[in-house]
Amino acid sequence: MNELKLKNKIAIVTGGTKGIGKAIATKFAYEGASVFIVGRNKQAGEKVVKETQGQISFIQADVSKPDEVKKLVDQTVQQTGRLDILVNNAGVQHEQNIEHTSPEDWDKVMNVNLKSVFLCSKYAIPHMRHQGGGKIINTASIDGYWAEPNLGAYCTSKGGVLSLTKSIALDFARDGVLCNCICPGYIETEMTESYMNAQSDPEHARNQLANRHPVQRMGKPEDIAEAAFWLAIQESNFVTGQSITVDGGLTLGNIDF
Ligand SMILES: NC(=O)c1ccc[n+]([C@@H]2O[C@H](COP(=O)([O-])OP(=O)(O)OC[C@H]3O[C@@H](n4cnc5c(N)ncnc54)[C@H](O)[C@@H]3O)[C@@H](O)[C@H]2O)c1
Structure with a gap:
């Protein structure tokens, strides 16, 4: 049997109770990692723990809140001794043009989609530096590249994730912290x-x-999980600050020809 590629690795996956995050957590656990999924809904988290027979653990937290994020990262490291992989995946969408987006809606989208990436990375990086490296994988979106109708706040937040990915990658490459993002199409x-x-x-x-x-x-959540898996394993260790587009060719251009 092939050796499990993520054996002994400790991973945190935010927004891991459903959708893309759940698929990433499941793939990582299947490949031998100890995975901690983070979400606000205790019932949803416990359901995943049960489904995976305890292979995945659940931490209840709101990733847009600094105190909760610091606590979840520190507790994970206290419990396991290290943190190898952080997947910043939690996200929300808001379907309105900018005229009809309230300041509160704008803040919510920015806080969950962008500020959470800043917070989780901020608190994970000291542990990763201390242990000699780690991997940060952000779920951005093709909407970080282009505009879509009535998704102004969402597209802006994802453009921010693309930019933050590069900044983290540049600042911490010497410490062995590699940071990349995935841009899914419609999943x-x-x-x-x-x-x-x-x-x-x-x-x-x-x-x-x-x-x-x-x-x-x-796309299916598993299509994104495969890309996240490649970014998590050592075979991608010369890749940092990049975005991998997983969109079935959607952003290639107009196919009405
Ligand atoms: N589905 C798509 O087509 C698509 C395309 C491009 C990018 N994405 C991105 O992929 C990521 C996952 O999306 P999905 O489609 O699986 O969505 P989803 O709605 O199925 O899952 C989102 C997850 O984020 C969690 N979450 C939301 N706010 C949170 C908070 N404050 N604290 C903790 N957890 C929180 C939710 O509980 C849920 O588990 C998002 O960042 C999304 O923007 C999705």
Whole structure:
């Protein structure tokens, strides 16, 4: 049997109770890592722990709150002795143009999607530096590259994640801390489901969205988990400050030809 590639590694995955985060946590655990998923909903977290027969642990915290983030990182390190991989994946979407986005909605999107990446990285980096290195993997989005209708706050937050990824990578490469991000296209999760359900004809919207991808389908959380896995293993150790686009070719251009 092949050796497990993440054996003895300790990983934190934020927003790991469902969707992309859950798929990443499951893949990492399957490859031998001890994984701590972070979320606000205790019931959802405990469900994942049960499903994975205790292979994955749950920490209840709001990743937009500095005190809660510091505590969750420090507690993990106290319990395990180290932190090898941090996946900053928690995110929320807000569907409004800028005119109709309230200052509170703007702050919420920025706090969960961008400030949380700053906070989790800020508190994880000292531990990673101390132990000689670590990996930070951020879930950004293709919406960090381009604009989409009625997603001004979301697109801006993800553009920020792309930029923060490069800054962290540059500042801490000498300490062995490598930081990259993944830019998913449309992935089948509750986030896209709620977006589709808000359209006048959800079924039509679903098909239209699938067909916009040159590969003629939406992505699955597992497609993103495979990219995160590659960024987490030592085979990618010469890669830092980069974004990997996993979008079925969506951002290549217009396919109506
Ligand atoms: N689904 C897509 O098509 C898509 C595309 C590009 C990028 N993304 C990004 O991927 C990430 C995961 O998205 P998903 O589609 O799995 O969404 P999802 O809604 O299924 O999951 C989001 C997770 O984040 C958690 N979360 C939200 N706010 C939090 C907070 N304050 N503290 C702790 N946890 C919090 C939720 O509880 C949930 O577990 C997000 O950052 C999202 O922006 C998703």
